[in-house]
Amino acid sequence: MKALIVDGYVDEPALLGVPPYVSTYPRYIAGAFLHAGIEVEYLTIDQIREESRWLEPSEYDYMVIIAGLSVSGHYMGGTPITLTELKKLVQTNPYPRKFLIGPIGLGYSLKGGTTALSTQLEEIEFLPSNNLRLLWERINGRTFEGGEYEFIDLVAPAGAEILKKHPRFPNVICELELSRGCERRDGFCSFCTEPLIWGRFTSRPLEGLIREVKALSNVGVKAFRFGRSANIFAYGEKNGKPDPLIFEELFSEVSRFQPEVLHCDNANPAYMYKHRKAVEKMLETIVRYNTPGDVLSFGVESFDPEVRRLNNIQGDPEEILEAVRMVNAAGASRVYGIPRLLPGINILGGLYGESEKTYDINYRWLKRISDEGLLLRRINIRQVMIFSSTTLYRLNAGKYRSRKYLSAFKRFKERVRSEIDLPMMKKVFPTGAVLRSVHREKKQGDITYGRQLGSYPVLVGVPEWKEEDGNIVDVIIANHGPRSVTGIVKGRSLNRAGYKEIIAVEGIGKKRAEKLIISRPFRNWEEVERIVEDTETLENLRKIFSLEG
Structure with a gap:
């Protein structure tokens, strides 16, 4: 029997799968098929487009399509699958048993400032991202006796082989899974899809992660990112508190495979501020083992206290500023002229309760960071995507209601680009670096x-x-x-x-x-x-x- 994995690419709050990034989905899915003795092929949606291979899935017994964006982005290495293309793949290939997985299960959108469309398709079965054991049940005819991470730890090493079929291999960067869900215990941000896709917060056992890294290294992968994690500092936490010892073990064990790139992604500045002493030790760990140019991405979303309150965004602007200082203190040393580790800040337009004043507040805080001489790797300014399962959808009564502030959003974005971003780029990447x-x-x-x-x-x-x-x-x-x-x-x-x-x-x-x-x-x-x-x-x-x- 044969299975085809079609990678239509994903972008989630804590997972990226647009080339050169490879998400966890294709590796886990490939491993599940290989463990069942099923031959696996892998194609990206770009390969199918460019080579007109729309009918090829009919040659397979199974087809799994990976798809969906629940955060907006701009992509150079690939173009995510459209809803029209998804329907074309499903409807022109009646033979294989078809599965769909990824954030597209929540709805379809390719850009911010929109409300996602429903993606219910009768011809294809949707697999929950946080329960790939269901795929095992479908292809083996029996349930998997164990938890989700026991399943992942079984199939992930075998699935590493699928990387060889990636059109950019070996020039890819693999997302590594540290945890699922959000560690917060006081509710979640109004717009966030992380808890909807992945459920309650759970850390992955270190032993299984290291076995996967070994398998990926053995097939020739040299670049890794701890991207499948909503807050890297919560990995392995005990009783709601970070664990610097397991964090040190994580980095030291992965570094033994001598990756050419070892980077991080998401961090919660409010969590960092609350657990400052422990996090400062963990920052020291990161800069001891990572490679230059690393970024900790802060989901600030808004500096406006009222917007933060209405959308249940954790922390306040002063805590964010202190987290920026913490990362600068630990990571601003340079290698080849490039800082080893810097923070990045995400700002969202279209949140509930925003006003023109919101963008003035956002600008003032970003200017304060710049004037203090602190470095930011990037300021990512985008419009929110609204999904029907989120609190934001209910607050907005199902409609995108912030178009009247779109001009204020655009003015703010242009001002940041000219007055803050350009001087910041010169400081982060000086001439001669x-x-x-x-x-x-x-x-x-x-x-x-x-x-x-x-x-x-x-x-x-x-x-x-x-x-x-x-x-x-x-x-x-x-x-x-x-x-x-x-x-x-x-x-x-x-x-x-x-x-x-x-x-x-x-x-x-x-x-x-x-x-x-x-x-x-x-x-x-x-x-x-x-x-x-x-x-x-x-x-x-x-x-x-x-x-x-």
Whole structure:
């Protein structure tokens, strides 16, 4: 018998599965089939689109489709499956027994600022994300005698083999599961789908996780993120309190496999503030074992105290600020000019009770963080997705009610990008810093865009990234935008660099670039200085280029 896994990609509050990220779903599902002696094939929705393989599922006995976004995002590495494409796969392939899994079970939406549509399809059986034992029952005809994590620990190592079939393998980053659900005991945020998808908070036993990491490492995976966790500091908590010892064991055990990338994702700033002493020890653990460019993502959503109260968002702005300080104190040391660990902040538009005043409050707090000299890796500003199972849906009586503040949202976003993001990017990624192992993503005009494997990697535009340079290069930062940077392939000589590479450097305009080119070759930097006549620009050039050749 044969099974096909169609990865339509997922994006959840605590799980990402859009390339280069690979979620836990395909690995667990593959492991379940393999344990049943069923051959498994894996296709992404992008492969099906690009190669027109819509009828291929008819050749299989089983088809499992992974799909759904319950948070909004922008994706470069892949395009999530649409509802039309899902229906096409289901309705044009009547033969295989069909299953659907992921947040699409809550509803369908591809962008923020919308209320999700119902996705009930009679031709396909929905599998709850938090009960994959049901798939075992369907394919084996018997129940699994054990709990969900016993099942996951059984199938996950076997499912690691499916990574070899990923079109980007080995250049992928695997999400690792630490826990399910939210650790809060005072209710949940009005908009959040995490408790709806995953149920009550549970930490995964360390032994099974390490066996999975070993299996993934053995097949050639070198990049990992502790992404399947709503709050990394709650992992292994005892009686509601964090456990720095199990946290240390987690990182030390995973680091034994010598990953090229080891990053984190979500953290709860209110939890960090409440358990400050323990969390400070845990931050020390992270920076002892992680790789540079790591991010702890804070679901702030709003700094407006009234909006936070109405939407049951834990903590207050002063606690958030203190959590930002904690991460900066632990993680701002640099490797190749890049901070080892920084916080990121998520802001949501469209929450219940917001007003134009909300966006003024949000701006003032972000400006306070910036003015204090604290670093943020990113400020993610987006509109909420509303699902019918959430409290926000009931508060709004089933409608998206914040369009009257959309103009205020847009003004706020533009102001943050120009007044906060751009100066912050220059501080986080200074000219001359090196981004190691940047992967080619796409080319637009004369610029090739790439990213590192990691947690929220910065997008870098690279002029004159040649085919002979390869698909993975080290890049030196040369210039900045509010959300991206410009870089030059490491190892370039000013005496041989192209015009577009030279003009990309901050401080070099058209006239200077042309004058530098016609004055080559340079024997020393004093000759270059006579051309640029600017000490700061000269230093930028020296950080980026050599004078070899």
